[in-house]
Amino acid sequence: MKNRVITISREFGSGGRTIGKRVAAQLGIPCYDNELLQKTAEESGFQQEYIKEAGEYSLGGLLSNAFSHRGSAMNNADYLWQIQYRIITQLAEKGPCVIVGRCADYILRDKADCLRVFIHADIKFRAERIVREYGERTESPEQRIKDKDKRRAAYHRFYTDMKWGHAQNYDLTLNSGTLGLDKCVEIIKSLY
Amino acid sequence: MKNRVITISREFGSGGRTIGKRVAAQLGIPCYDNELLQKTAEESGFQQEYIKEAGEYSLGGLLSNAFSHRGSAMNNADYLWQIQYRIITQLAEKGPCVIVGRCADYILRDKADCLRVFIHADIKFRAERIVREYGERTESPEQRIKDKDKRRAAYHRFYTDMKWGHAQNYDLTLNSGTLGLDKCVEIIKSLY
Numbered sequence: 001m002k003n004r005v006i007t008i009s010r011e012f013g014s015g016g017r018t019i020g021k022r023v024a025a026q027l028g029i030p031c032y033d034n035e036l037l038q039k040t041a042e043e044s045g046f047q048q049e050y051i052k053e054a055g056e057y058s059l060g061g062l063l064s065n066a067f068s069h070r071g072s073a074m075n076n077a078d079y080l081w082q083i084q085y086r087i088i089t090q091l092a093e094k095g096p097c098v099i100v101g102r103c104a105d106y107i108l109r110d111k112a113d114c115l116r117v118f119i120h121a122d123i124k125f126r127a128e129r130i131v132r133e134y135g136e137r138t139e140s141p142e143q144r145i146k147d148k149d150k151r152r153a154a155y156h157r158f159y160t161d162m163k164w165g166h167a168q169n170y171d172l173t174l175n176s177g178t179l180g181l182d183k184c185v186e187i188i189k190s191l192y
Numbered sequence: 193m194k195n196r197v198i199t200i201s202r203e204f205g206s207g208g209r210t211i212g213k214r215v216a217a218q219l220g221i222p223c224y225d226n227e228l229l230q231k232t233a234e235e236s237g238f239q240q241e242y243i244k245e246a247g248e249y250s251l252g253g254l255l256s257n258a259f260s261h262r263g264s265a266m267n268n269a270d271y272l273w274q275i276q277y278r279i280i281t282q283l284a285e286k287g288p289c290v291i292v293g294r295c296a297d298y299i300l301r302d303k304a305d306c307l308r309v310f311i312h313a314d315i316k317f318r319a320e321r322i323v324r325e326y327g328e329r330t331e332s333p334e335q336r337i338k339d340k341d342k343r344r345a346a347y348h349r350f351y352t353d354m355k356w357g358h359a360q361n362y363d364l365t366l367n368s369g370t371l372g373l374d375k376c377v378e379i380i381k382s383l384y
Binding site: 118165166170171172174190 | 358
């Protein structure tokens, strides 16, 4: 019997991580996000800050090699992908949990009984939210969002060949801007 | 105060229409689908069977004129689009309701307080379902599904310039194949 796992993909600033944490807390199961980073860091020897960035935003193999002209078939991003792949698989085997980001939906597609969720919201909602949550930066919040989304989508596409944000890839997608974070938590919980 | 309207877009065979009807019945509000066709038929003078097809699958103006070499700026599909546009607007002004298909989400975007839903399911689920619901045809169910989806997406794109099935266009999208029709009904109701 495969474990029941909730995977949450999310647009930057949509509150997907917060929703995942609340769902997990209310269901009494673990939520893996920073923990995942820590484990990856321990295994790989990379700095956590580097992983946070590269583990979801960098492209491996072909693309980066084409640009860097390095001969190696595997670069840091590919190496991290393999470690994350193994850790996510192990976590899902350990028991029911929530996993935020990191292409867990794809990695676990045949390995767990997944509820695949995608959280999104319009740019205005997200811009206000990231300034409130993460503070001001030199770059405008809209620019930060566009940049992050673009890189997440490219990363997802590169490693999974699935289109990020296409309804057909998920069991449900929720607009946290129009529905509210609490309602999203409630719906996901009701499907567990 | 704008009326609360639930619009349901759906992949062919996903059960979106059934879900819409059940939601409406349980909420005690009308569901417009065949009624809408009848009204359009009455107004336009077209046969209902023709409208059922053209009203959601035919492309108007530029494209068809390019192929037909007719000089007219408006063809039958454009004419139908205008009538459907007006009827959907009037229905939404009359009171809360569920509207299935016909780009109602786009038409009502500034005119009603919409809950925009998209229902989809994998091809196996839908193939079994359409044979059960609509019977066997000469064409394989998979071929029927591909053909209908393709035309619905093209129609939607042509008249709305929105991408059909992109999570970002909806408040929620639900996979009726993995969640089940009853659960979809329950979630939509809980958001009304």
